[in-house]
Amino acid sequence: MKCYKAKWILTSEDNILEDMALVVDEGKITDIIPNNEVNFESKYVKDLGNAVITPGFIDLLTQFQYTDEDKFKPDNIKTILKKFFTVLNEKYTFAGVSQSSYSRKWANILSKYFSMDRNEKIRSFEDGVNMAIKAGTTCVAQVSKEFKYFDVINKMPIKTYLFFEVFADTSMKSKKQFKEIRAKVEDLVMHKGENTHIGIMLNSISGVHKKLWELFSKYCRKHNMLLMTRFAESKDEIEWLEHGFSDIDLLHKFMGMRKITPYAKDLNPVDYLKNLKVLTKKVIAANGNYTTDEELEALAETGVKFIYQPSYSEEICNKKLSLKTVLKYFPQNFGFSTQSFKADKDYSLLKEAVQANSNNELDIAELIKYLTIYPARILRLDNSTGSIKIGKCADFNVFKLEDGEDYRDLIKKHSPYATYANGRKLVKKGDIRYTL
Numbered sequence: 001m002k003c004y005k006a007k008w009i010l011t012s013e014d015n016i017l018e019d020m021a022l023v024v025d026e027g028k029i030t031d032i033i034p035n036n037e038v039n040f041e042s043k044y045v046k047d048l049g050n051a052v053i054t055p056g057f058i059d060l061l062t063q064f065q066y067t068d069e070d071k072f073k074p075d076n077i078k079t080i081l082k083k084f085f086t087v088l089n090e091k092y093t094f095a096g097v098s099q100s101s102y103s104r105k106w107a108n109i110l111s112k113y114f115s116m117d118r119n120e121k122i123r124s125f126e127d128g129v130n131m132a133i134k135a136g137t138t139c140v141a142q143v144s145k146e147f148k149y150f151d152v153i154n155k156m157p158i159k160t161y162l163f164f165e166v167f168a169d170t171s172m173k174s175k176k177q178f179k180e181i182r183a184k185v186e187d188l189v190m191h192k193g194e195n196t197h198i199g200i201m202l203n204s205i206s207g208v209h210k211k212l213w214e215l216f217s218k219y220c221r222k223h224n225m226l227l228m229t230r231f232a233e234s235k236d237e238i239e240w241l242e243h244g245f246s247d248i249d250l251l252h253k254f255m256g257m258r259k260i261t262p263y264a265k266d267l268n269p270v271d272y273l274k275n276l277k278v279l280t281k282k283v284i285a286a287n288g289n290y291t292t293d294e295e296l297e298a299l300a301e302t303g304v305k306f307i308y309q310p311s312y313s314e315e316i317c318n319k320k321l322s323l324k325t326v327l328k329y330f331p332q333n334f335g336f337s338t339q340s341f342k343a344d345k346d347y348s349l350l351k352e353a354v355q356a357n358s359n360n361e362l363d364i365a366e367l368i369k370y371l372t373i374y375p376a377r378i379l380r381l382d383n384s385t386g387s388i389k390i391g392k393c394a395d396f397n398v399f400k401l402e403d404g405e406d407y408r409d410l411i412k413k414h415s416p417y418a419t420y421a422n423g424r425k426l427v428k429k430g431d432i433r434y435t436l
Contacts, residue, residue, distance in 0.1 A: 001025040002423070003045045005035045006398070008052040008407040010365055012373040012387035016407065022053065024394040027422035031390060048398055052407045054368055055387050056138025056158075056395035056421060057349040058375040060307045061228070061286055061337035063143050064128025065121055069112040070343060072120045086114045093254045102234035103251035105316050109341060110255065118148065125149055126436050128347065129156060132338070134427050135348040136416040138395040139376070139385055141284075143201045143228070150188055154196050157434050158421045159395070161379055163201035163228045166216065167208060169252065169260035174212035182219065195422075197379070199226035204233070205272055206240045206248050210263045217278040226282055226379070228307075232269040232295075233287035233317050241265070241272060270295040279304050284378060286337065287312075289319045296329040305378040306334035310356045315341055323356045335375030351414045364408050394423035 002024050009017040009032070021038050023031035038045060090111040097104045116124065129152070132140060139159040142149070145166065153160045166181055168174040185198055192198065200216050202208045208229075220227040232238065239246035244261050252260060262272070269291060273279050281303035288296060288306070300306075306326065313320035326334055336356070338347045349371050357367055376386025385395045397416035401409055419427040426434050 001030070001040070001044060003038055003040050004048060004053065004398070005038060005045065006048045006051045006053045007401070009388055010052060010054045010368050010407060010410075011389065012055050012369045013389055016365055017388075022388065022394070022396070024420075024423045027394055027424070029388065029390055029392055029394050032388070048400070050401045050403065050405070051417065052399045052401060052410055053388065054136075054397045054399065054410070054416075055372040056385065056397055056419065057136045057371045058139040058141075058335060058379065058381075058386065059132060059137050059338055059347070059349055060141050060284070060335040060375050060378065061143060061309065061339055062128065062132065062140045062347070063339060064125045064132070064140075065144055065146070065149065066109060066113060066124065066341065067128035067131065067345075068120070068124035069109070069116060072116055072124075086111050090254060093250050097247055097250065100318065101247050102236045102317055103247040107251055107254050121146075122148070122152065125152055129436065130432055131345075132347040133158060133419060133421075134415060134430060134432065135338075135346055135350070136397040136419050137338075137347065137349060138397075138419065138421045138426075139379070139381065141199075141228070141379060147184060147188075150192075152436060154191070154193050155436065156195070157424060157426055159195045159197075159381060159385060159393075161197045161199055161226070161381075163199040163226075165201040165203055166212060167203045167255070167257065168212040169209055169257040171209060171211040174209045174215060177212060178215040178219070181216075197381070199228060201228045202278075204230045204237065205269055206237050206260065206262075207252065207257075209260060210276065213276045213278050217276070217280075220282065221280065224282075226284060227278070228284045228286070229273075230286045231273060231288060232290045233313070235290060235318065238269070238290045241267060241269060268292070268295050270299045274298070274302070281305075287317065289313050289317045289321060291321075293325075293329075296325070300329040300333070306330040307337050308334050308356070309337040309339055311342070311345075311352060312337065312339040324359070324361055327361055332369075332374050333378070335370055335378055346415075348414050350410070354411045354414075364410055368410075393421075395421050 005021040019035045090107045141161040143163045168177045236246045236248040240248050249259050279302040284305045286307035308326050338352050373386040376382040384393050398418040399413045400417040
């Protein structure tokens with residue numbers, strides 16, 4: 001049993017505690033008591049002084065496999081040739097397409113990724129995990145179509161949701177993909193740890209055939225699984241919906257898919273999904289950068305949850321929704337994603353949220369809820385994490401404050417002094433205290 005005394009605790013339970021202490025036993029919060037009532041032996045007490053404790057942060061969409069893709073250089077003839085032909089294929093396929101195009105940007109990302117070997121991809125993934133945990137993240141929703149990351153995820157010291165990403169451009173491929181993924185998922189469910197959860201990611205409106213939408217939406221409803229997708233994230237996708245073709249067809253070709261066309265034209269992205277009958281309260285949708293207010297309102301009415309990706313949207317999609325807009329249509333029904341392809345990315349959810357909140361639409365206590373309890377509810381993990389509450393897992397961050405500062409000065413801190421998951425100290429002063 002250990003006790004953590006702090007000046008402030010932001011519980012994400014509608015109260016801000018002052019001069020209180022957390023009592024933790026066997027990875028759970030067993031009590032919250034006044035600091036002056038702490039009477040444990042000194043070796044079991046950690047007096048954090050002028051510090052603020054928050055729940056651990058939850059990242060609603062990560063793709064850690066891309067973390068280091070700019071860092072690895074080919075070191076033998078095989079990988080040199082692999083990179084050469086991959087880049088050549090990209091340039092040939094996208095000849096004449098602007099470098100600022102969404103599809104061209106993603107082709108460039110995939111070109112670098114395809115050039116990495118298995119060990120480099122695993123190392124890149126692990127580096128991303130470490131960066132996120134250093135920044136105070138104790139739960140992630142990781143998206144990947146590759147099963148090789150399952151073993152890494154399954155031994156991670158934090159809570160994880162692995163969303164397997166699927167694509168298909170024909171009815172036949174949809175049926176084959178569905179059978180393969182279903183079998184693999186059902187096998188992994190039998191081998192996953194208690195901190196690992198599994199969902200399905202249908203890549204996007206333009207990357208998934210109508211048949212695959214039908215098969216997986218039914219499957220997820222039947223098995224009470226979460227389903228995630230991206231929608232209206234790029235101008236390329238909107239043009240594809242309007243005309244039946246766009247530069248996104250080149251991205252599909254680069255990925256090895258034949259041209260896929262909309263099942264119907266002249267539909268906005270929300271109506272396109274509505275008509276597929278896939279929108280339910282168990283669906284999580286990312287981006288929506290190229291939607292109107294009317295479309296966002298219609299989406300919100302379906303009960304769909306939302307992922308806000310300001311950095312990714314700005315970098316890759318060339319447009320982002322404002323925090324004010326997201327708050328208008330998805331109050332308490334969205335969370336943040338730190339996905340980024342910048343060289344200096346640090347996966348800091350707090351920094352991402354503070355930058356998005358530059359107009360101070362939210363006070364700090366409410367902003368923290370969008371990094372903790374609200375995404376916990378979206379992932380249906382709020383019974384065990386997302387807030388400081390007796391009976392929940394001891395997933396929390398410690399932020400040290402300077403003299404004269406209070407919990408409101410948390411916005412200056414970006415990374416915690418220490419991070420705990422299930423009562424285990426994972427990070428202290430930026431140093432990792434665990435191994436993957």
